[in-house]
Amino acid sequence: xxxxxxxxxxxxxxxxxxxxxxxxxxxxxxxxxxxxxxxxxxxxxxxxxxxxxxxxxxxxxxxxxxxxxxxxxxxxxxxxxxxxxxxxxxxxxxxxxxxxxxxxxxxxxxxxxxxxxxxxxxxxxxxxxxxxxxxxxxxxxxxxxxxxxxxxxxxxxxxxxxxxxxxxxxxxxxxxxxxxxxxxxxxxxxxxxxxxxxxxxxxxxxxxxxxxxxxxxxxxxxxxxxxxxxxxxxxxxxxxxxxxxxxxxxxxxxxxxxxxxxxxxxxxxxxxxxxxxxxxxxxxxxxxxxxxxxxxxxxxxxxxxxxxxxxxxxxxxxxxxxxxxxxxxxxxxxxxxxxxxxxxxxxxxxxxxxxxxxxxxxxxxxxxxxxxxxxxxxxxxxxxxxxxxxxxxxx
Amino acid sequence: xxxxxxxxxxxxxxxxxxxxxxxxxxxxxxxxxxxxxxxxxxxxxxxxxxxxxxxxxxxxxxxxxxxxxxxxxxxxxxxxxxxxxxxxxxxxxxxxxxxxxxxxxxxxxxxxxxxxxxxxxxxxxxxxxxxxxxxxxxxxxxxxxxxxxxxxxxxxxxxxxxxxxxxxxxxxxxxxxxxxxxxxxxxxxxxxxxxxxxxxxxxxxxxxxxxxxxxxxxxxxxxxxxxxxxxxxxxxxxxxxxxxxxxxxxxxxxxxxxxxxxxxxxxxxxxxxxxxxxxxxxxxxxxxxxxxxxxxxxxxxxxxxxxxxxxxxxxxxxxxxxxxxxxxx
Numbered sequence: 001x002x003x004x005x006x007x008x009x010x011x012x013x014x015x016x017x018x019x020x021x022x023x024x025x026x027x028x029x030x031x032x033x034x035x036x037x038x039x040x041x042x043x044x045x046x047x048x049x050x051x052x053x054x055x056x057x058x059x060x061x062x063x064x065x066x067x068x069x070x071x072x073x074x075x076x077x078x079x080x081x082x083x084x085x086x087x088x089x090x091x092x093x094x095x096x097x098x099x100x101x102x103x104x105x106x107x108x109x110x111x112x113x114x115x116x117x118x119x120x121x122x123x124x125x126x127x128x129x130x131x132x133x134x135x136x137x138x139x140x141x142x143x144x145x146x147x148x149x150x151x152x153x154x155x156x157x158x159x160x161x162x163x164x165x166x167x168x169x170x171x172x173x174x175x176x177x178x179x180x181x182x183x184x185x186x187x188x189x190x191x192x193x194x195x196x197x198x199x200x201x202x203x204x205x206x207x208x209x210x211x212x213x214x215x216x217x218x219x220x221x222x223x224x225x226x227x228x229x230x231x232x233x234x235x236x237x238x239x240x241x242x243x244x245x246x247x248x249x250x251x252x253x254x255x256x257x258x259x260x261x262x263x264x265x266x267x268x269x270x271x272x273x274x275x276x277x278x279x280x281x282x283x284x285x286x287x288x289x290x291x292x293x294x295x296x297x298x299x300x301x302x303x304x305x306x307x308x309x310x311x312x313x314x315x316x317x318x319x320x321x322x323x324x325x326x327x328x329x330x331x332x333x334x335x336x337x338x339x340x341x342x343x344x345x346x347x348x349x350x351x352x353x354x355x356x357x358x359x360x361x362x363x364x365x366x367x368x369x370x371x372x373x374x375x376x377x378x379x380x381x382x383x384x385x386x387x388x389x390x391x392x393x394x395x
Numbered sequence: 396x397x398x399x400x401x402x403x404x405x406x407x408x409x410x411x412x413x414x415x416x417x418x419x420x421x422x423x424x425x426x427x428x429x430x431x432x433x434x435x436x437x438x439x440x441x442x443x444x445x446x447x448x449x450x451x452x453x454x455x456x457x458x459x460x461x462x463x464x465x466x467x468x469x470x471x472x473x474x475x476x477x478x479x480x481x482x483x484x485x486x487x488x489x490x491x492x493x494x495x496x497x498x499x500x501x502x503x504x505x506x507x508x509x510x511x512x513x514x515x516x517x518x519x520x521x522x523x524x525x526x527x528x529x530x531x532x533x534x535x536x537x538x539x540x541x542x543x544x545x546x547x548x549x550x551x552x553x554x555x556x557x558x559x560x561x562x563x564x565x566x567x568x569x570x571x572x573x574x575x576x577x578x579x580x581x582x583x584x585x586x587x588x589x590x591x592x593x594x595x596x597x598x599x600x601x602x603x604x605x606x607x608x609x610x611x612x613x614x615x616x617x618x619x620x621x622x623x624x625x626x627x628x629x630x631x632x633x634x635x636x637x638x639x640x641x642x643x644x645x646x647x648x649x650x651x652x653x654x655x656x657x658x659x660x661x662x663x664x665x666x667x668x669x670x671x672x673x674x675x676x677x678x679x680x681x682x683x684x685x686x687x688x689x690x691x692x693x694x695x696x697x698x699x700x701x702x703x704x705x706x707x708x709x710x711x712x713x714x715x716x717x718x719x720x721x722x723x724x
Contacts, residue, residue, distance in 0.1 A: 031454035031484070038447055042529065063459070107528045107644070110446030112476070112483045 008392055012320065015386050016327040022140060022379035023328075029139050030375065033125075033132035034115070036060055040131065041117060041124030042106045047097040050075060050154040054096055057131055057152040064134040066150070074154065074167035081134050081148040083389075089147040090388050091179035091349065092133065093165065093340055094126040095156035099363050116368040121184035121359040125369050127152055129182050129356060129378060140382065144389045146177055156340055161199070161304035165343035178317055178388045179344045179351035180381065181337070184369055185362050187377045189355035190325065190332040192318045193310030194342030196276045198268045198302065200283060202227065205297040206260040216294070219258025221251045223296055228264065230286055234279070240272030265303075269338060273307045280305070306338065309345035317350050317393035324383045328376050350393070354381055405591050408548065409694055410638040412537030418460040421536060425462065425543050432539055433465040433517030436486070437507035441525035442475040448523070448530045449484040455532040457485075462536060465515055468525075469494070469507040477525075489514060503614035504598075512607050519543075520607060524598035529644040538601035541636040549634040550602040550626055554594035555643040571596065575686075577657045578620065581664055583684050585673060586624065588632045590685035593694065595623055596660075599640070606634070616656040617663025624667040 039060070045053035054077040061069035061079040069079035077096070080089075098119035100106070108117030108124075115125075130150050137144075149172075154164035183189065204220050204227065211217060228246065236242040244266060251262030268279050284300055291298040311317060313334075325332045337353045344351040356377035360368040387393055415421060425432065434452065438445060445468065456463040468481040468488045478488045492500040494510040508522055519542050521535050534553070541551045574596050582589045589595065596619050610625040612618055626634055648656075668674045684701040687694055709715050 031450060031458060035451050035454040038451060039531075108447060109443055110450050110480075110484070111442075112446065112480050 011390055012323060012387060012392055015383050016323065019328050019379050019383055022382060023375045025140055026136065026378045027375045029136065032135050033128045036132045037115065037120065037125045037128035038108050038110060040127050041108050041120050044100065044102040044104065044106050045096055045098045046101050047155055047157045047160045049102060050096045054152055054154060057096065060131045064132060066134055072168060074164050076154055076164050076168045077152040079150050081144065081150065083144040083146040085145045086147045088175045088177045089149050090177050090385060091149050091151060092130050092182065092385065093151040093153055093179060094130040094182040095123050095340055096127055096152040096154050097157050098122065099157060104365065113371050114368050116366055118365045118367060121362055121367050121369045123184050125184040125356060126182040129381060142386065146389050148385065153340060159303045162340060162343040165340045169343055169347035176349045178393055179349045180384060181340045181344065181351060181353040182381060183353055183355050184357060185359040186355040187357050187373050188330050188333045189335045189353065190321060191335050191337035191341050191353035193336045194306065194308065194345045195269050195336035195338050196271065196273050196308040197304065197306045197338045198276045198280055199304040200266055201301045201303050202264045202287060203299045204262050207297055210295055220260060220262035223294055224249065224251060224262045224264055227290055230290065234282060237275060240270055240275060242268065242270035242275050244268050271308055276305065306342050309342060311350045315350060316395060317352060320387045320393050321352050321384055324380055324387065328380050330376060330380060404632055405694060405696060408636045410541055410636060412533040412638055412640050415536050415540035418462055418536055421540055421543055422460055422462050428543065430519060430543060431464045431517045432462060432519045432521060433467065433515035434463045434521045434523065434535060435511040435515060436468045436523055436525050437504045438468055438473060438477045438525045439471040440473045440475045440477060442477045442480050444528060445477050445525050446480040446484055448525060448527065449481050449486045451530050452532060452535055453485050456535055465517055467511065467515055469511055471502055471507060501614045505612045505614040505618035508618060509612035512604065518604055519601055520604060521601035522599065527643055529642060533640055534599055537638040537640050538599060541638065542601055542603060547633060548636040549606045549630060551600060551636040551638060552592060552594065553597045553599035553640045554637055555597065556641050573653050573657050573660065577660060579686065580684065585668065586627065587683065587685065589623055589627055591632065591696065592623060592635065592637060593687055595619065613663050616659030620660050621663045621667065628671060
């Protein structure tokens, strides 16, 4: 063992020893970040409509002690906690958008041991952790050598295809040591690879001159049903691991009228970029053939396409994260990400995504986070940032 | 007070919470004047909403900005976890029945508000209902700020945005159903000056201890009405302020519940009419109905003459009698 390795292990050991103190200390100031979570979570923030929430983020950044928080051209809110040297920076990102529309009643219920309401786990509590970070570090008496760049990135989910995070990273001109993406769900999550993904929307229309008397004539729902069956018959390879997920189907509004139009949304994820490419071509062909055979108009739009990117399992960042989780009593579960980590990795920065707490009913209106595991989840985040700062996570 | 003076009072003593966004400045002013502020939430089975209220108000107005010196939840004997949740987030919790036990225990929101005067220490007491689902620090700082800044103001009531017609840029503004159907017509008749209070029944208000300790408290629905009538009788309209707190989202009440509330308010109202000699020596009935309109953020009182003219019984009309007589021949 070299002297350098020994020193690193001692430094990590000292950080790990401090985790129990951090957990108790964070518990004692939980109101700081829970209040931010509730205030932020009650502002609707659908993808492409995050302005009100990011304005509040800017206000809270300022109130929490950041001097010059800014909104960039993409709509991302960011601020800097200046480090003692500031030569390098660590990115701490949380997406500010939510899957819930503005029409959803964004009212959160705060119980003794939980908070319930739409979007609290994904990602109001993650965002609150980032927003409250200046106050929490101050309380814990932790000072960084690097600048911490805190980002509430917009346009992350669904059709937005990580537009906000990509825009922020493309225009940032600073040396970055590493990045951490913060999600409410789920504690134990360890994402260090961005998974290749293809998001597709298929629109099926029954044309005006459609021959309703022909054999097999049907409305949009029946046709989409047949199309889904065909898609499900596409053989997906076991290696590289690949998966197809149907995420949305909309058609019709009554009991007894066949709808003329319908829309299907789905995602194919794969650890092989070649699978993603070949699937895209195959889907185009299936849609074209289906259209000709049925006399319907079938349009396919690739909403998002992402390549695989990752740092190895043995990368010091991943290794250190696992050590921290272990010390904090968290069982790590490797979970490739299709979220902001993908943008971070594509921009060439090593990064991981962490989950803060345990969650029920994710992405339902009664989404619930548990408070007791949250303090450990926050300590895990802060300790990892400290480890990055003291250069324990570099190859 | 003529119409112009009334509108002056409206302008001078009507505030918007946005005027007081600089909470730090309020804290400085409060400390300079040596004032202390107590916040009281009266509760009965409010476990769904109390956690958020205590979390946000305590965190923002005690921890972040020390505007509030004391935060108490006074409960009427909840059967759910109201007190446990409130205590968990740092509120001082009390059972109303444990406060001043020698005077006995009556069940009702007014009891909790009244006993708060004894239990809490502040020079200013701010009352906030427990059922607000969109709770925000403005619900407190918007009410205590006029008391901190203006010594002549004794009692500040909340009012809220109830948008009915945005498209024209002009919208009627006022209270809920009981306010518009019962309280405002009664005030228009007997206490026209009090019609300047835009939402007389709102459950959020702040007042100085000196005025709270010299007025009686109905236990039930009449408490807000009695405060207005009693303090108006003692100090006049100048003692009041009112603050626009934007939107308030709360549980909707059934028509039956509103009927019960109206019955309680009427009892309180008629008691005051008796006490102030307005029943025995009925004054000339006012014929102006007063309501509010808001345009571009400015509130304006609209006065309409409503005279309920009456026709005599038809049988007293000669033409009618003649007509009927002709038909019988």
